[in-house]
Amino acid sequence: MDKFSVMTAYCRIVERGSFARAAEDLGVSAALLSKEIKLLEESLGSILLSRTTRSMSVTDAGQQYYEEALSILEAVSKLDGRIREVSGSVKGQLRINAPNSFGQAVISPMLPAFLEKHPDLRLTLSLDDRVVDMIEGGFDLSIRVRSSLPDSSLIARRLGRVQQCLFASPDYLETAPALNQPDDIKAHPVIGFLLADHVSEWSLLGPGGPHTFSFKPHVKVGSSFVLRDLLIAGHGIGTLPDFISQAPVREGKLVRILPAFSLQPREVFAVSASRFGMQAKVSAFLDHLQRAMKDCIHNAL
The missing domain is CATH 3.40.190.290 (D-Maltodextrin-Binding Protein; domain 2)
Known part of the structure; x- marks a missing residue:
């Protein structure tokens, strides 16, 4: 499992409030996102998203994971930007x-x-x-x-x-x-x-x-x-x-x-x-x- 990719997908799901809308943004299927989040939850031993056929809500553990994951992803993005600025060229x-x-x-x-x-x-x-x-x-x-x-x-x-x-x-x-x-x-x-x-x-x-x-x-x-x-x-x-x-x-x-x-x-x-x-x-x-x-x-x- 590509943890960074799953983090990105998870954050997008939380922000969009929907697997379907997040899947459209990311250019993948909702079924694939659901599978990735299930594997993530199994690896953590915790439920992040409470899902029914009609609704989805973020658990307390899910909110904590979202905030920490968002911080990590933002740090990675800033690091990439700094390295590009230092190198001065592609x-x-x-x-x-x-x-x-x-x-x-x-x-x-x-x-x-x-x-x-x-x-x-x-x-x-x-x-x-x-x-x-x-x-x-x-x-x-x-x-x-x-x-x-x-x-x-x-x-x-x-x-x-x-x-x-x-x-x-x-x-x-x-x-x-x-x-x-x-x-x-x-x-x-x-x-x-x-x-x-x-x-x-x-x-x-x-x-x-x-x-x-x-x-x-x-x-x-x-x-x-x-x-x-x-x-x-x-x-x-x-x-x-x-x-x-x-x-x-x-x-x-x-x-x-x-x-x-x-x-x-x-x-x-x-x-x-x-x-x-x-x-x-x-x-x-x-x-x-x-x-x-x-x-x-x-x-x-």
């Missing part, structure tokens, strides 16, 4: 894995400033749309854009939420059939994304709840950038994440269609092997990334 080898489109659209533009700020850092950035084994691959950090993450021994930090909406070019819409409701999509050529959960099916969230329907894509591509370019060229309609769509919409090259509807949003997670094993180089990269995300993702934290 050094060493940093290996990062990220999805291809996110890497090109979000990470690539921020890299020059990041590397200029940390000239002693040696960076390896691997872009791959497959979910890789980050430990086997030797990565310090993996960025994943997914609706959820499976339970694992890895530690996930949620960085933001990506919206996925429907788009077409203004030129295409001038002569295309009307698009006033989801069923109207059937009269239009659709450009499908090969890496989507359902390349021939959309479940649109809107005022009347989910609206799921199947279609036969006119074209199927495995790159969000290729999909974007085909939409701009007027080859039909399709979906894009906001970090890809924002610029062409701002430039008037794409228009959002059916604005009351969108696909299920996806979360941006930073995954590492250990929360308190996180080195200064990883923290520095994540701080820089989060600042960059605020410029291209509406729901960046």
Whole structure:
């Protein structure tokens, strides 16, 4: 059991008053948090949280543990900060894995400033749309854009939420059939994304709840950038994440269609092997990334 990680999780549960809310903040499942706290209680021989199916309360021992754990975690954080200030720079080898489109659209533009700020850092950035084994691959950090993450021994930090909406070019819409409701999509050529959960099916969230329907894509591509370019060229309609769509919409090259509807949003997670094993180089990269995300993702934290 990683005691620092469990301390962090426990403090978040107490502060949020809920396993579910703490799990959402930490990017893990409530079931995994419950298991970790149970193991912690067994190791201490004391009940920290009194739980029923409807409520949770902190015991006297739990309150004492929370206060002491919070003090320890704050001391560790201050120590990390002092060491970083003394060293004056972030050094060493940093290996990062990220999805291809996110890497090109979000990470690539921020890299020059990041590397200029940390000239002693040696960076390896691997872009791959497959979910890789980050430990086997030797990565310090993996960025994943997914609706959820499976339970694992890895530690996930949620960085933001990506919206996925429907788009077409203004030129295409001038002569295309009307698009006033989801069923109207059937009269239009659709450009499908090969890496989507359902390349021939959309479940649109809107005022009347989910609206799921199947279609036969006119074209199927495995790159969000290729999909974007085909939409701009007027080859039909399709979906894009906001970090890809924002610029062409701002430039008037794409228009959002059916604005009351969108696909299920996806979360941006930073995954590492250990929360308190996180080195200064990883923290520095994540701080820089989060600042960059605020410029291209509406729901960046």
